[in-house]
Amino acid sequence: MKKVLLLISLTLGLAPVTSYAQTVNEPVINSTLTGIVVDSKSQTPLIGALVRIKGTTNQVLTDNKGKFFFKTGQKLPYVLEAAYIGYKKQEIEASTSPLTISLVENESQLNEVVVVGYGTQRKSDLTGAVASVNKSLLSQPAASFDNLLQGSVPGINVTQSSGAPGATATIRVRGGNSISFGNAPLYVIDGFIIYNNNDNVNTSASNGVGVNALSTINPSDIESIEILKDASATAIYGSRGANGVVVITTKRGKRGRDEVSYSTYFGQQQVRKKLDLLNASQWASLINDVNESTGSTKTYSDSAIAALGAGTDWQSAALRKGPIQNHELSVSGGDDKSRYLISGNYFNQDGIVVNTGFKRYAGRINYERNIGDRLKVTANIFGSQSIENKLYGNAYNSINFQSTAFANLLQVSPVVPVYNADGTYYTASPYSSVPTNPIQDFKSTINRTYIRRILGNASAEYKILKDLTLKVTGGTDLINTKQNYYSPSYAGSPGGSSTGYSSQGYASVGSIAASTWINENTLTWDHTFNDKHFLNVLAGYTTQHQDDQSAVASAQKFPNDLTTFNNLNYAGTAVLSTSDAHESSLNSYLARASYSYNHTYNVTISLRADGSSKLGKNNRWGYFPSLGLSWNAGRESFFRPASEIVNDLKLRASVGRTGNSEVPPYSSLAALSPSNYYFNGTLVTGIAPTQIANPDLKWETTTQYNVGVDAGFFNNRITFTFDAYYKKTTDLLLNVPFPLYSGYSSVLQNVGSVENKGIELSLSSDNIKNSAFSWKTTAVFAANRNKILSLGQGTDYYFPLAPTGYVSPVIVKVGLPVGSFWGYNTAGLLTAADVSKGVPYLTGVSQQVGDTKYVDTNGDGAISTADKHYLGSAQPKFTFGLSNTLAYKGFDLSLFFQGSYGNKLFNFLQQKLEIPTLSLNASATLLDRYSASNPNGKVAKATNAPVAQVTDRYVEDGSYVKLKTLSLGYTIPRNVIRQLHISQLRVYVTAQNIWTWTKYTGLDPEVNFFDSDNTKQGIDYGAYPSTKGFLAGLSLTF
């Protein structure tokens, strides 16, 4: 942290500091000069612009007609400097009088137009907290754009679920509001609203971790990303705005010129870290110790141990180097009537674990055309096919995780060889219940997902009057997913409830077709009164319909493994097929009015009414208002003297309500579910209720308050944004525990509340900026505090469902953050002194010297579940990102650091690897186990499969800092390439994830096994290992 702070202060220190004396000298008149300062576009006079004779302190302000006047001792010609807020500073040689100085409007941060909900707004008039993702980050290579958001703007927290290619990520804007449902932000791509639901690309045919639906989008198509954070910005999205909105705008053609661009990169990735496990001889002596603990004889003699040597490193046997490549070709251009862009993309990443990888083919056409003076039509069409080969494991969304392939591999005994002497796979391991080989399983199991997505929307804008525009948009998002799974008859990978081996080959095919269509109709009145009153009024009606249809068919007992999943007719036994379908609709009315007085005093009010089919019939409609105010103090005349230092200063405040209704369809109905019984081998379908009707089910409501400051210093060489917010979410959509004797374990109700509060900071500085060298630094920092305020009447806490046979490491408890870890404190190992003193032992377990010593937290003289307490939470205390971009002549260098501080992780994998058994391999930490020969050992002595408790030993600090990217590029000078008709050519090399600082002992601190489940964040049940790698690429434009 100190380093980061140091860097920030350095960048501040390096910033140019200039000041001007405010006194005007008594002149000796040698010349008089009159002039006017005007806006370059409108030619309207600029009032209060500063004009100074360069190199002197002689300066004046323009009057209310934009005019200025000098009487000076200097002779003409001389150089004038003219400055006006929001305009570029200009130097003009004055040789005659009168003089017209036309200033060009500054395209600086505070004056840019930003994309907001259902339109755009001048950044200066914004009242909400809206952050734009840095362009240099967006241009970094990535499989999916969500990878690029991490550390990009303050307040957005992205956690990869694992290192697998195409893996899902958990994205939270300003913490999680909800406990049970829907904490992911809303995505708006070119105006098309998407709630990313990974259930739409995952069926139960495939198993292992879920596939990420966002990875279907080609990140190179993205021109800009804005994150809408506070209620003033998000309330226009009403019921779906509570978790923030990610607004994505794709690239378009530029008027005047056709351009062909090609870019590519190639690279190689490798595992970032391997776990230290026992080798064969170390494992054999552990087995001896376990046997000794139960009074059994030793399995291995000393000479046998020595003969075993290192044995098999199963981890390395499954890992490889993974090549990665990306190609992108685009043609774009336009004339005064049309603009177009056509792009194609091919991305291919081989995973670092054998037989895994991710591939994407994508194409896009963006087109817009003006028809006449009043009508503009636009079409954005995107299509892609993604193919993912992933590791097998537990069923998607299953609570049980025992068969996660990579974690299981780590536990395979090192005394078992991979191959027989003849090169075939060794399958005679006495530690496996079926004669299979894990590496053979990895290579032979087919677990493949195809996702085909078409996302298209078209709109027509018609100017009814000069300042009144009607816009009608129609769009659709079609996602078709096919998943194929085959576990051959010789494989130990799961098939149905057992293995491919025991089911004699198990095949499963699943498909899901999800579609969304949206129609939006808005009317915008954008009017300016007296050049000072800027009014923008929006009203609209939108409607949206979603549906998904899925089917899964499986079969087993194949006579051979030739047709795999391709023809289930070859199977001997069909497994019950399943299908499912859901539909939901959302109708909305929306209105917003923004008023700005001279871009100085701004107010925005918005209201949206949403009606959702998914909620109870008594509460379908919800109303979401917001109010935002902002004041550009920097534009006030009293501020002008300071404008050389602080050129922009804006204060913002907002309040509003947003909602969340991301429950599955039919959640409010009295639903019945099937469960079957076999009478004498004949199936009879059983049907019974599984859900009590709740006709009052309604929105989760988040009320958010936000205050913020935006400031620009030294003509925006330094820009600074600060936000503080408080959010309270009430009427949580919560699965409330119900008395079990009712026959129901929980019911979905609107009870309880959660608060999130925090601050966000971003700072950007052009440390050095001249024609040869530039250095820009951007730092972002965010701290969020999350707390459960209530869980409803009479409930203080509950434990989320844990996998069968395991104690939940997390608790949902009033007063604690969502996703808190709950367990015992330990104090090393029991010593002989402890035993003679009679310290309390863990209830129900016989404990001896060398076993874990639990702390009697509540001092009742016994170690029981009452001694469990809060061990920290998965929510970080703060997160940050730091990017530096340097350019010297044609060279550019960028470094991007990103980190998280104060979050805890439950290292379940380590807990599992520290359980000595007679059949599974264990962590190398067990080398330091307590024994007669190692009385100072730090790890509990070896016993057969001791009970594992959730303790502070496994709740680890998950803080980290990563050098996410280090990239060096060179742009070839134009005069060199001009003969080749190339207008731009850049080559670069990039290193990804090459440096990480963390105390976390697992594979990677960026891990989140139960990705979307908010109550189970930060659990590491053994994920796909993370990667580091190098890429080399080029981009050229003709």
Added chain:
Amino acid sequence: MKKSLIIFSLLFAAACNKLEEDPNSIVTASQFYKTQSDAISAVAAVYSTLNTDAAGDFVIYGRNLNLLTGNGSDDQIFSPSNTNTDVRALGTATYVPANDRIKKNWQQHYFGISRANLAIDNIPNINFDTTLRARLVREAKFIRGLLYFNIVRLWGDAPLVLHDPTSTDVNAQKIKRSPKDSVYAQIIADLNEATLLPKTYTGADIGRVTSGAAHAILAKVYLTRREWAKAATELQAVINGGYGYALFDDFLDVFQQATKNGKEHIFSVQFGTNLGARNSTNSLSVCNFGSFNPAVYPGDQPSDSSLYQLFASFDTRRDVTFFTQLYNSATGKYVQFGEPRFAKFIDYSISPLTNQNISGINFPVIRYADVLLMQAEVLNEINGPTAEAYAAINQVRARAKISNLTAGLSQADFRDAVFLERRKEFIQEGNRWFDLSRRGGTYLYDALKKYPLKTGAAVKDTLYPIPQSEIDINNELTQNPGW
């Protein structure tokens, strides 16, 4: 320009979605309980609670109940390879009210009762064949009675829920525990009603509840309540009711796929292999054997070798109940396992034998040997060890190929002999803990404390604690004494 205006107005008109849900992938309450097949499905859902868990957990019969009645008794301890604290605690008499397995049993039993309640309340309103309608309701009543019978024995006084909740309001569900006697009254009423069920079924109905099953369970209810005369009447109805129940000649046949639903089986929970079904595997099989590696203990172990030593070497039940070695067909060799392990629920029809997670052995809830031993016990309680009582117990002993019980025992000695016989006959069949606890007083405690791993046992263990989470939600529930 006009054209575009027309297009705009068309688009406006198109945009209207209705917000009422009309699900076509789920059945909702208002659509169901209308036809004969709805009634059949409603009752199949009741049966399914015996061998399926909604959340994919282990099931009541075939695993979870066994943790309370087997591991909680003096027969069993936990598996040394099992790292589940709650399972281990049940095997070592160190469980607490927060024990997850106790809660799961509670939940699963009431889940079954809830579905039975729905069937019992809704089926009479459906208009179809009145004979079938009455039968289906009675089947549901049997299962409700059976599950409440487990509940009242495990926990004593219990919430008596007979109807499905009508609202999501937690407060509306808060009720007190009903006294044991009221719960028993309901059980007896339900089982009496079930005695009107058919005696037998054919074809695809085999496996449903028969009147014989109702009489047999009812006998056990009266036996547990020491209402000996009533118990004797019910036992007579089973033994002399023309059902044709008899013991298998070979004890092994009680637990094999090929002899499912045979002459000895009165009511069994149905499991199957490779039916294309989910969750229809008897988990006890996997818990008894899973690999030829003697270092791995897939499941619960006998509390110590004394259990094995209860059996004479020629007692045919011994080698059906335990294994010390198994034949590995892959290597053609016998693998020695050292200390005896449970074998009763190993499905020998599975190949390879290690693949027990597709086992299809039924779980016998009540079988004829149980009826005979109840008969011996009840007759002894009424008139002392009569010849008829001796005949009943000796029938069971003869099938095990052991000699007749020593003649001339006192009433007390005969009683103990019957309990010992029950112990040997029903290992892992969900009887032992019930037999120990129904003796009352310190009987269960005295039996448990003999075992070094169960020294934590106390008299309070004669009833299981009400799950802590239930008391947390409903403060009207009281905890059992000592907990």
